Amino acid sequence: MSYQQQFHRWLHSDALSPEEKAQLQAIADDPKEVEDRFFGLLEFGTAGLRGVMGLGLRRMNVHVIRHATQAFAQVILAEGPAAAAQGVAICYDCRVHSQEFARAAAGVMAANGIPVRLFEAMRPTPELSFAVREYGCVAGLNVTASHNPPEYNGYKVYWSDGAQLPPQHAAAIAAQMEALDVFDDVRTMDYEQARAQGLITLLGRETDDKFLSHVLDQINDRQAVAQVTDAFRMVYTPFHGTGYQQIPYVLEQLGIRYLHCVPEQMVIDGTFPTVKSPNPETPESFALAQKLAKEVDAQLILGSDPDADRVAIQVKDRKGDYVQISGNQTGVLLLDYLIGAKRRAGTLPENPVALKSLVTTQLAQVVAEANGVRCYNTFTGFKFMAEKKNQLEAAGQGHVIFSYEESIGYMIGDYVRDKDAVTAALLLTEMTAWYAARGMTLLDALQAIYETYGYYGENTLNLVMPGLEGMGKMQAIMAALRQTPPDQIAGTTVCLQRDYQTGTERDTATGETTAMELAGSNVLGYQLADGTTLVVRPSGTEPKIKVYVLASGTDSADCQRKVEQYTAWAETLRHWAD
Numbered sequence: 001m002s003y004q005q006q007f008h009r010w011l012h013s014d015a016l017s018p019e020e021k022a023q024l025q026a027i028a029d030d031p032k033e034v035e036d037r038f039f040g041l042l043e044f045g046t047a048g049l050r051g052v053m054g055l056g057l058r059r060m061n062v063h064v065i066r067h068a069t070q071a072f073a074q075v076i077l078a079e080g081p082a083a084a085a086q087g088v089a090i091c092y093d094c095r096v097h098s099q100e101f102a103r104a105a106a107g108v109m110a111a112n113g114i115p116v117r118l119f120e121a122m123r124p125t126p127e128l129s130f131a132v133r134e135y136g137c138v139a140g141l142n143v144t145a146s147h148n149p150p151e152y153n154g155y156k157v158y159w160s161d162g163a164q165l166p167p168q169h170a171a172a173i174a175a176q177m178e179a180l181d182v183f184d185d186v187r188t189m190d191y192e193q194a195r196a197q198g199l200i201t202l203l204g205r206e207t208d209d210k211f212l213s214h215v216l217d218q219i220n221d222r223q224a225v226a227q228v229t230d231a232f233r234m235v236y237t238p239f240h241g242t243g244y245q246q247i248p249y250v251l252e253q254l255g256i257r258y259l260h261c262v263p264e265q266m267v268i269d270g271t272f273p274t275v276k277s278p279n280p281e282t283p284e285s286f287a288l289a290q291k292l293a294k295e296v297d298a299q300l301i302l303g304s305d306p307d308a309d310r311v312a313i314q315v316k317d318r319k320g321d322y323v324q325i326s327g328n329q330t331g332v333l334l335l336d337y338l339i340g341a342k343r344r345a346g347t348l349p350e351n352p353v354a355l356k357s358l359v360t361t362q363l364a365q366v367v368a369e370a371n372g373v374r375c376y377n378t379f380t381g382f383k384f385m386a387e388k389k390n391q392l393e394a395a396g397q398g399h400v401i402f403s404y405e406e407s408i409g410y411m412i413g414d415y416v417r418d419k420d421a422v423t424a425a426l427l428l429t430e431m432t433a434w435y436a437a438r439g440m441t442l443l444d445a446l447q448a449i450y451e452t453y454g455y456y457g458e459n460t461l462n463l464v465m466p467g468l469e470g471m472g473k474m475q476a477i478m479a480a481l482r483q484t485p486p487d488q489i490a491g492t493t494v495c496l497q498r499d500y501q502t503g504t505e506r507d508t509a510t511g512e513t514t515a516m517e518l519a520g521s522n523v524l525g526y527q528l529a530d531g532t533t534l535v536v537r538p539s540g541t542e543p544k545i546k547v548y549v550l551a552s553g554t555d556s557a558d559c560q561r562k563v564e565q566y567t568a569w570a571e572t573l574r575h576w577a578d
């Protein structure tokens with residue numbers, strides 16, 4: 001069906017209310033907008049479906065949610081009646097329409113005879129992962145667009161291990177979505193009726209208590225916190241999102257006495273009125289938190305993203321300014337700390353393993369291996385880390401103690417299979433207090449790590465390319481890089497050219513091609529003669545190409561110089577599609 005046909009189908013469908021039809025009518029004379037909204041289905045990316053809210057096949061709205069859920073229900077039903085009877089857990093975040101979408105999804109599952117455990121109110125994403133495992137659900141889903149701007153919403157899908165669906169299962173849902181009509185093939189049931197029939201039950205306090213008790217079990221060193229508690233001040237912001245109860249709670253349980261939460265941002269609001277972007281990766285998001293931190297003279301600022309699966313930190317430097325510690329650096333600090341803390345507490349398992357994504361700093365591997373911890377790379381997305389953790393542990397090949405990505409996601413413990421800002425916030429605070437008890441800030445600790453293991457520097461460049469046009473440009477850039485793989489980048493020889501789609505690595509000196517362990521994802525990589533690694537991939541959550549520069553050098557300035565040099569080259573990729 002062409003996009004115009006799709007548009008007319010929606011415009012005349014009985015499933016749409018008169019108001020919805022009027023909204024669609026308003027764009028009828030704008031063919032570009034109609035095309036953008038109807039040219040195809042939303043794709044399952046790094047974190048499921050994600051899109052701008054609005055009417056249309058390529059937008060997030062109740063019809064698309066029901067369609068996706070019907071497709072998901074078919075995949076579950078195909079597992080047989082026993083699997084379907086295990087039911088699904090459903091969660092949602094603070095966004096406008098998230099509760100409505102979650103209830104609509106619950107209604108579709110119920111209409112398909114699949115029992116639903118629905119959170120009574122918004123909750124952090126990691127609690128959904130936990131609930132799926134805890135209640136032996138066959139699957140789970142979460143209505144959230146994580147850190148995206150307010151106009152977005154999304155749909156994350158989980159399987160029975162509590163991890164987001166790996167590509168082959170996501171592809172099964174996508175295939176069902178293609179096969180099922182968006183209106184005619186969707187079974188749905190009234191929310192209240194499904195509740196009355198016991199097909200939808202609510203999850204609340206009891207689940208929180210179980211989850212939080214696992215989180216608190218991760219504490220390694222209460223003593224260190226007790227030592228500094230009278231002088232240790234910190235600021236926390238949930239950015240109007242789901243971390244607002246559990247993170248302050250666990251920090252208090254850790255023994256933090258002076259915890260200052262940013263009052264304006266403790267107010268739940270899916271429009272995120274006090275920030276340009278609710279993404280804690282962007283230091284500017286912390287403006288209000290910094291203001292409060294200066295007032296109370298805090299040592300640490302911590303901010304969790306709206307669905308509380310990711311967390312970023314800022315610390316006070318010598319000049320008294322708050323500086324962001326990148327995800328790459330935070331992960332290295334936490335990994336190094338956890339190895340030490342677990343060793344001191346006698347809780348480091350035999351055969352410890354750390355996982356990271358292939359676009360995360362090499363330093364993590366160096367630190368892990370120097371401390372007797374094996375380290376593996378995976379593709380971006382915690383579904384891949386969860387898969388690797390499950391595989392290694394089932395085969396008796398090690399116990400994963402820590403998994404992380406440069407994009408400020410951290411997974412710790414065995415009770416979740418997704419990134420978890422609640423546990424990470426707890427341990428980042430414990431770590432900061434531990435160093436404070438030794439007269440060190442996290443910046444000092446980072447410097448010590450560089451001096452011990454070598455200097456590393458990283459940057460991620462985002463080439464934003466929105467809409468249908470942007471999609472074409474991104475494809476063209478990836479195709480051009482494949483067609484003419486660079487032999488030199490910014491004047492430096494490329495030694496190895498990697499294509500993670502085919503899983504092959506080409507040595508430019510010999511022309512020899514060898515197979516790599518990782519394959520099957522649209523990612524390209526270049527190993528340069530000066531030790532720098534460059535990785536290029538289209539984002540799976542936003543319309544952009546991401547270029548990762550991972551450098552090492554003789555000191556910080558040397559790393560910085562390389563990072564700038566290759567970032568400048570990465571900027572030029574923008575024009576490869578012109």
Ligand SMILES: O=P(O)(O)OC[C@H]1O[C@H](O)[C@H](O)[C@@H](O)[C@@H]1O
Nearest residue numbers: 046047381382407539540541542
């Ligand atoms: O690089 P992207 O595909 O946009 O993904 C960026 C991040 O998005 C989500 O938060 C995923 O859960 C993360 O695993 C991922 O690192």
